[in-house]
Amino acid sequence: MEAHPKGTHARVLLSSVFGPYAQDDEFGSRAINPMELYHNQVTRAQGAFSLRMFHRSWGIMLIQANISAPCTVLDFPSRKKFARELTGHQYDIVGISAIIPNLGKVQEMCRMVRELSPHSVIVVGGHVAAIPDLDKMIDADHIVRGEGISWMRRYLGEDEHAPIQHPPIVSGWRTRMMGLRLPQRKGATAAAIIPSVGCPMGCNFCTTSAFFGGKGKFIDFFKTGDELFEVMCQAESALKVQSFFMMDENFLLHRTRALQLLDRMKQAGKSWELAIFASANAIRKYSMRELVELGISWVWMGLESPNSRYSKLHDTDSRKLTRELRGHGIRVQGSTIIGLEHHTPDNIVSEIESAVDCQADFHQFMLYTPVPGTPLYQEMTEQGRMLSGINLADIHGQYKFNFRHEAISRDDSKRFLDWAFWRDFERNGPSLYRMCRTMLQGWQRYKDYPDARVRQRFEREVRKLKSAYNVALWVMEREFKKVNRAGSQQIHKLRREVEKEFPVVARLTASVFGPMLLWSARREERRLAAGCTYEPPTFVDRRNWTSA
DSSP states (O other): OOOOTTGGGSOEEEEEOOSOOSSOOTTSOOTTSOSOHHHHHTSTTSGGGOOEEEOOOHHHHHHHHTOOSOEEEEESOOHHHHHHHHHHSOOSEEEEEOOGGGHHHHHHHHHHHHHHOTTSEEEEESGGGGSTTGGGTSOOSEEOOSOHHHHHHHHTTOOTTSOOOOOOOBSOEEEEETTEEOOOOTTSSOEEEOOEESOTTOOTTOHHHHHTTSTTOOEESOOSHHHHHHHHHHHHHHHOOSEEEEOOTTGGGOHHHHHHHHHHHHHHTOOOEEEEEOOHHHHTTSOHHHHHHTTEEEEEEEOOOTTSOOGGGTTOOHHHHHHHHHHTTOEEEEEEEESOTTOOTTTHHHHHHHHHTTOOSEEEEEEOOOOTTSHHHHHHHHTTOBOTTOOGGGOSSSSOOSBOOSSSOHHHHHHHHHHHHHHHHHHHOOHHHHHHHHHHHHHHHHTTOSOHHHHHHHHHHHHHHTTHHHHHHHHHHHHGGGTOHHHHHHHHHHHHHHHHHSHHHHHHHHHHHHHHHHHHHHHHHHHHHTTOOOOOOOEEEEESOTTO
16 A cells, blocks of 8 residues: 555544434434444333433544544534535545444445545545445445554554554543433543454454454553553543543453553552453453452443353353442443344243343343354355345344344344343333442442542442432332332332431432432433434544644
8 A cells, every 4th residue: 555645744534424323314324223322232221211322433533643644533423514524624535434334324425525525535444344345335545444543654654553642532422311411521421441452252243353353363552551551541631530431342351451550550549440341251360359449340241141152151150240240339231142043932032031130230232143244244144144135224233133043033033132121121120220229239348448449439439329329219219110110119229228328418319309300301201202312413623733
């Protein structure tokens, strides 16, 4: 590949695909597949209690922070705003980042660039690049598969091996629950940290693993705990945060790095909270004391069927591990695949019940889906089991099978998926309630812990529990009666435990603000029933722009 003739003087536009994102349209948007990750894949059956938020396009933010060329990041634009950016500034390079379901939008954006900025070089990256023969489907000059920072540096004639600069990233925006949008104040939302990309576990359905090299492959941006500690300190200073979302597919797998980070945290007296992804077998490499002192407050963990062949679950009792973690104040985000090869109409209900019985704070359910670029897709293609005529916009794991399952029909796949979400909600209650239970257990266990850092962390968490979250419990106790009266009684029991622990503040806030939040939650239910959806705001970030 030849470098761009203007090198670091080239003007670069990096854009996500245009909206809207939560309604059906001609470019591949789907109402069933909104941009809100949690609501879409985790809490979507929970009505007004569903956790809703948006996440920025972190990949293009990282690229922008690691090139010296004048660069604009345009995140969540409308078609009009994308067109206005193309005509309002003279861009030499236009980069478009997308996932596979958004192929139609990439096609349209390439067409728009050719029309409105014909001199621009078009670069397309992100998971959409995994589609076979993509170059025949879109009018782009370059298609980037895998990690994009080094590619863009090479294209601009820069040192691709230079140290990675991590931009300050707020992990979530416009968080909403029970009809209210939480204030977007500085420090209230965790910073996102991206230590690496790829996953060495290499599950055959995993798009992340396949996109960055497959089983056993990953790219570390920060190899040591010392490097990670410095990046986290920078984010702490810039964003005034003490909590971090570690966007690493299996953070605890790198034990040396994690323990080195723990040493640095202890030396500096950092009372940080870490939300992580980790496999069950990686978690088991640590004692509960190590996890708690490292600040692990949230674990996203695969809870695939014990009858599956995935090594990440070997020799692990997922139910026991989940309850043990929660007992130490660590919230668990479970993830279960529906429609594995061994699933049948006779056994899938019991397997869903088994997953629900883990009682994770949050639970993601996804269909077993052969996505282009994955080993599973290749296997299914070779076996002639891929269904024809399925729009790529509908291949995202939250709708229906895109392949021929030996025992479960395409329509039944959606029925079982929808039932899994509902069953988890019906049996275990709103995720916010479960999270409050875990927080209380953590506080009760560690409020007198010898390490002051740990005490401070649980003290921070419990402030929310005895005020705003107890108000939410007051509302959930009343509203959940419509779903499960016994579950409502469990919420009542938890609320009484909280008020016993914090008798004045908890009772006062619930009595004063409970009726107001109840009204808001009921209004939200009516809005959702009427078809209300939510869209992210547009972000425009310019860097090195004065030199442009």
